[in-house]
Amino acid sequence: MSRWLCTPLTETLGCRYPIVQTAMGWVADANLVIATTRAGGFGFLAGATIAADALEGEINKVIAATGGSNFGLNFHMFQENAAQCVDLAIRYRLRAVSYGRGPDKQTIARFKAAGVLCIPTVGALKHALKAVELGADMITIQGGEGGGHTGGVPSSILLPQVLAAVSVPVIAAGGYSTGRGLAGALAAGAVGIAMGTRFLMTRDSPTPSSTLVHYLKVNDPQRVRVTTAVDGMRHRMIENPFINRLEQAGPFGRLRIALRSAWKWKQQTGMSLSHLFGVLRQALKEDPGALSQTVMAANQPVLLQRSMIDGVPDEGILPSGQVAAAIGELKSCQQVIEEIAQEAERCLDALLARRSEHQPAERWRTPS
Template sequence: METALTRLTGVRHPVVQTGMGWVAGPRLVAAAANAGALGILGSATMTPEQLRAAVREVRSRTGEPFGVNLRADAEDAGERVDLIISEGVRVASFALAPSRELIARLKGAGVVVMPSVGARRHAEKVADWGADAVLVQGGEGGGHTGEIATSVLLPQVVDAVDVPVVAAGGFHDGRGLVAALAYGAAGIAMGTRFLLTSDSTVPDSVKSRYLAASVADVTVTTAVDGLPHRMLRSELVASLERVGRIRALVRAGRHAAGFRRISGLSWRQMYREGMRLKHGKDLSWGQVLLAANTPMLLRAAMVDGRTDLGVMAAGQVTGVIEDVPSCADLLARLMAEADAALAELHGLATRPPWT
């Protein structure tokens, strides 16, 4: 299926595997790319050295295009941009709007720039700055999320910008792809659906928790880091919501220290990260400290399998996913479903009005 997204990135199918921290590593990204999707490495939880090694591992596993997700507000964002340029990465995606300068540097090197946005005005801004495409996530999506449903947000963004729009939040099958195309999108992006594949390195015990969850078992909470965060309900989430402020800050400080050791950041760098996070948001310093806690809570579940100690970011589609296919099987099934849906719609459009 050819769309503006496939032409822009060189992939076979208009599907993006999102750059989830601790989840979107070389194995999953390469498998998604080999299956015809745009696989994206989640680099926010990697040091620059780890990112370079991960990029090279992906390239050793596939000859297909892939991307890297970057945090635009990270202190070393410029260094990471230089890295993906030197390594010949095809696509740079961003969790936050990159600066005009970063976009220009990437485009000048032939890298496709695709920021993620959660509002029409953000899409308009990055498109005006030269972004090649935008990924728009509605409130159904996992992780940090907004309040506007994809079905409302997506057509707003499609009408507002002249670049390809990729729809995220609430997608898991071929029918969803066709729905997104009908709204004017050039493709879809999926996180939870790719997390629940056999190519994902998330422990099987954690995948079982996702498969057992219903739609009602996915919640949005601010207890983890002070920002709306969509994840699976768990005893840990419930305890974070019950715990007092002082105990929450002590716990957050302990986990922040652990993340500092793993990430290689100094306390000074983490302070600067906190300042950037606080900028433009109505966050207390306690919430900033809680935000530093989040990577470690995610790692505990996604890497170590400790659902009692970690949190599990999850889109609402968790409640309707029932299997763990390979990326190859998932993409083959999804595209077959899309073809069937398109054929059915074509039949409706061409029937005489009296039938």
């Protein structure tokens, strides 16, 4: 590997290339992390969508296949089995954990005492500063181009802001899928890039082909847009009939769609007939729009599952970064990582050569 790609990320995480595979819900399973690790990247398991009784098995599967615990686990403190995620990461001495709405200072101290690196993802400068204050070892910044829940600040603005404000290593995410992107991030001062959509759109992804077709068909970044219709928060996803219906409906219409979805998948959402009528009675007294968001937020794991597991994308949601519009082919993780690394090296070599070519020749005077 060239000197360009040896960064604090590769040295600290112990991977060959400064490329991180993020923890996409229902996508970042053991097989995807194994493929990423074998290809020289660093992968995170999506602990938020792996069943509690299956999580330890997924961790052991990666360890058995890769020969170590040189990978990470993503989780959120508001999930029911958050304590289990913390305990497993420490017990198996995983290399890192990642999180958005993350653990408190005491929990972070437990990770650090066990040698588990803490790498939160942030979408705003103020969140980066708070993460460092709490003890983050590295920070992943995700620009607004990124998929799923995302902020509104583009990577081109957020990355320089955070680099100038913190002393810990910074990983760039949101809009990355090429070696040129990696070269640009490294030149700016980042220690590597993190990608979600690019790894989702690989042959090693567990995403059903019927869903991947929707991602491959997108050729306009504007069709991968932000909506707040699902749970009231900024959520970037590919436009589909379900989202269009939700956005076009009024407050009661949204509530009807939310309740219909919750009832249809009542086994997963826990919706009972009495609960359904209780929500309707509440909607007559309160704000039906706010209630629809509460119900839809509870439905969200099922809506993701419909797309990412069941292969029925028009009945679910399709979280995606805008970079999906720039990807037209499914490759293996190894191809993706190696091609990105090679292109980045060529770009940085060319940049160095350009500097040398334009450097003024020194002039020497002969002493008189």
